[in-house]
Amino acid sequence: MFVFMNKMIRLPMVWILFFCSFVLVEICQGAYLDKVYDIPDYLQTDSAYGGLPGGGTQYCAPVAVSNSMMWLDDHGFPDLASNTSDRKKDQFDVAQTLGSSAYLNTSLIDGNSAEDILLGVKKYILSKGYNYTRLQYQGWRYHSSEFSTNVNIPDLEWIQQGLLGNGSVWLNIGWYEYDSASDVYTRIGGHWVTLVGYGSDGVAINPDYLIVHDPSPRAGSTFANEYVLTSQISSGKLQGNYIGLPRSAAGFLTLSDGMHIKSTADYGIIDGVIVLDMPLPAIQKEISFSSIYLLLLNNEKMVFAD
Numbered sequence: 001m002f003v004f005m006n007k008m009i010r011l012p013m014v015w016i017l018f019f020c021s022f023v024l025v026e027i028c029q030g031a032y033l034d035k036v037y038d039i040p041d042y043l044q045t046d047s048a049y050g051g052l053p054g055g056g057t058q059y060c061a062p063v064a065v066s067n068s069m070m071w072l073d074d075h076g077f078p079d080l081a082s083n084t085s086d087r088k089k090d091q092f093d094v095a096q097t098l099g100s101s102a103y104l105n106t107s108l109i110d111g112n113s114a115e116d117i118l119l120g121v122k123k124y125i126l127s128k129g130y131n132y133t134r135l136q137y138q139g140w141r142y143h144s145s146e147f148s149t150n151v152n153i154p155d156l157e158w159i160q161q162g163l164l165g166n167g168s169v170w171l172n173i174g175w176y177e178y179d180s181a182s183d184v185y186t187r188i189g190g191h192w193v194t195l196v197g198y199g200s201d202g203v204a205i206n207p208d209y210l211i212v213h214d215p216s217p218r219a220g221s222t223f224a225n226e227y228v229l230t231s232q233i234s235s236g237k238l239q240g241n242y243i244g245l246p247r248s249a250a251g252f253l254t255l256s257d258g259m260h261i262k263s264t265a266d267y268g269i270i271d272g273v274i275v276l277d278m279p280l281p282a283i284q285k286e287i288s289f290s291s292i293y294l295l296l297l298n299n300e301k302m303v304f305a306d
Contacts, residue, residue, distance in 0.1 A: 031199030061112035062099035068168035139272020162275035175265035187240030
């Protein structure tokens with residue numbers, strides 16, 4: 001059964017349906033804000049506890065993933081991290097472990113590829129005694145077929161839907177120099193961030209915005225929701241010294257406004273996206289099924305009880 005502030009509440013079915021409709025309308029309008037203040041925003045170069053290897057300069061991927069692992073740890077998967085009174089240290093340990101050779105194998109020169117993260121997250125989840133329902137990739141970077149969606153251009157709706165429920169989403173942002181004369185974007189580097197919400201510019205609902213937690217010091221040293229405007233490229237070419245390039249730039253999403261773009265780059269472009277979806281913990285499944293059972297038994301009211 002459901003518990004609401006440790007009190008028994010009897011609500012007419014019409015109010016429950018109204019509430020559910022309100023939530024669905026919000027999602028349908030393109031806004032999802034449930035996790036924006038619950039997912040951590042760890043700074044990859046934070047010197048606490050001795051700092052991450054190499055000063056954390058190449059640890060954007062382990063930190064971005066650790067943000068999500070901490071949220072999952074607090075929402076039904078308590079073995080994904082230690083659970084001490086020092087939650088910052090718990091997350092530091094997760095990020096450090098993720099970056100180790102046993103998991104993402106983070107390079108202190110090149111950071112992590114999409115394949116590194118996919119294989120590393122798979123190992124990490126399984127090593128903690130859990131299974132996932134989905135671990136998939138959209139984008140042009142190399143990745144194993146077991147994670148493939150066969151989609152080279154990340155789709156905004158797919159990205160957004162990946163965050164719902166127990167979903168986690170990590171964006172690989174490519175840094176590009178742009179030559180307007182030739183309409184060519186040249187990749188000069190990349191970065192990983194955690195998606196935490198979408199559909200708001202921080203003031204009002206706007207379906208073109210994503211909300212991210214950026215582990216880079218460019219985004220500041222304290223917690224901040226970055227409200228980032230997406231725009232679709234209509235023409236041009238992506239190029240660079242990477243497997244998968246060159247290719248048409250048409251259809252890819254740029255990130256502007258709230259995105260802290262690398263100083264030597266002109267554009268941040270979403271090169272790839274990883275979505276992890278975890279099953280509902282058993283206790284949540286029991287709550288869900290019992291709630292449905294109550295609804296079927298009583299079509300006028302639902303009981304929320306201790």
